[in-house]
Amino acid sequence: MNTEIVYSKTFNRHDNPNHPENAKRTDVMMDALLNSDLRNHVKIIDPIILPEDSLLSVHDVEMVFQIKAMSKLTEAWVDPDTYVCRHDFDTARLAAGGMVQLCNDVSSGLIDNGFALVRPPGHHATKNRSMGFCLFNNVSVAAKELIKNGKRVLIFDSDVHHGNGTQDIFYDSEKVLYQSFHLSPHFPGTGAIDEIGTKKGEGYTVNAPLPHKTGEKTIQQMMDEIFKPIAKQFKPDIILVSSGYDTHYSDQLGGLHVGIDYFGEMIRQLQEIQPKIVLTIEGGYNLDIIGNCFLSQISRLCDKPMFFEDNVPSSIETPLVVKTLKENLKPYWDL
Numbered sequence: 001m002n003t004e005i006v007y008s009k010t011f012n013r014h015d016n017p018n019h020p021e022n023a024k025r026t027d028v029m030m031d032a033l034l035n036s037d038l039r040n041h042v043k044i045i046d047p048i049i050l051p052e053d054s055l056l057s058v059h060d061v062e063m064v065f066q067i068k069a070m071s072k073l074t075e076a077w078v079d080p081d082t083y084v085c086r087h088d089f090d091t092a093r094l095a096a097g098g099m100v101q102l103c104n105d106v107s108s109g110l111i112d113n114g115f116a117l118v119r120p121p122g123h124h125a126t127k128n129r130s131m132g133f134c135l136f137n138n139v140s141v142a143a144k145e146l147i148k149n150g151k152r153v154l155i156f157d158s159d160v161h162h163g164n165g166t167q168d169i170f171y172d173s174e175k176v177l178y179q180s181f182h183l184s185p186h187f188p189g190t191g192a193i194d195e196i197g198t199k200k201g202e203g204y205t206v207n208a209p210l211p212h213k214t215g216e217k218t219i220q221q222m223m224d225e226i227f228k229p230i231a232k233q234f235k236p237d238i239i240l241v242s243s244g245y246d247t248h249y250s251d252q253l254g255g256l257h258v259g260i261d262y263f264g265e266m267i268r269q270l271q272e273i274q275p276k277i278v279l280t281i282e283g284g285y286n287l288d289i290i291g292n293c294f295l296s297q298i299s300r301l302c303d304k305p306m307f308f309e310d311n312v313p314s315s316i317e318t319p320l321v322v323k324t325l326k327e328n329l330k331p332y333w334d335l
């Protein structure tokens with residue numbers, strides 16, 4: 001496998017040590033990779049900065065200018081959750097640019113797959129608002145570029161929080177299939193089971209809100225009966241994954257019961273639908289485990305599966321969510 005990791009130390013310019021979304025996160029993940037044998041099976045490349053114009057294909061000009069202006073200050077906050085550091089207009093464009101270049105390289109067949117290990121994260125950033133630790137929506141900027149080139153894109157969001165921004169950006173589009181499972185009720189409050197898209201995009205948004213302590217068994221049932229069957233019918237040219245390790249049971253901002261190995265297992269299953277796959281990191285805040293979650297996924301990308309000891313606590317199973325979602329989506333897909 002020809003696997004690339006896009007990464008730069010420059011992302012550490014976006015940092016606030018008192019905030020859960022801080023520079024230690026990617027430090028820990030990169031250290032885990034460099035200390036593993038997987039290091040010999042991947043190529044680590046520098047990101048290329050996204051031109052300002054490309055942001056405007058996804059975000060309003062006012063929002064882009066707001067972040068640009070705040071980036072001139074030493075420290076600024078868009079809202080009580082979301083900080084902006086000096087130079088963040090460049091740092092955030094470097095994150096989005098890294099995701100775009102990786103997607104283009106996988107899409108064109110130059111490489112097999114990849115992981116954009118970039119910060120700040122993106123999936124909460126809507127068309128007109130930075131929020132939820134996210135400045136610009138990295139995965140959406142990349143998806144826009146791909147659909148401009150005639151590609152059909154599946155965005156699979158496995159973060160514990162709903163990717164409200166990504167959903168917002170593609171809610172009326174049939175070119176992007178957005179699938180998410182997430183904890184509910186939880187931040188940001190969106191992603192209800194009946195949010196399924198609008199206009200041409202009706203049926204192309206799939207939300208599985210899961211109660212506290214829901215575990216892998218229900219998530220796997222969701223994969224088998226909803227996510228994978230719909231993805232197969234959609235026939236994506238490429239799969240983008242908004243990967244959040246806050247789905248792990250030990251995460252301080254989470255509440256679902258996923259173990260480390262399941263992060264790799266989800267990738268294995270998605271590869272069966274479309275091997276052209278690019279992951280990017282969204283959340284995941286337990287510094288003791290996110291390194292191994294990252295390795296679990298990288299190991300699947302380069303086809304050298306790794307497994308980890310992990311004591312997943314007992315979970316509740318919620319088959320009713322699967323049943324209801326299936327009923328809601330039957331008018332659009334053969335389920």
Ligand SMILES: [Zn+2]
Pocket residue numbers: 159160161244246282283284
């Ligand atoms: Zn999250």
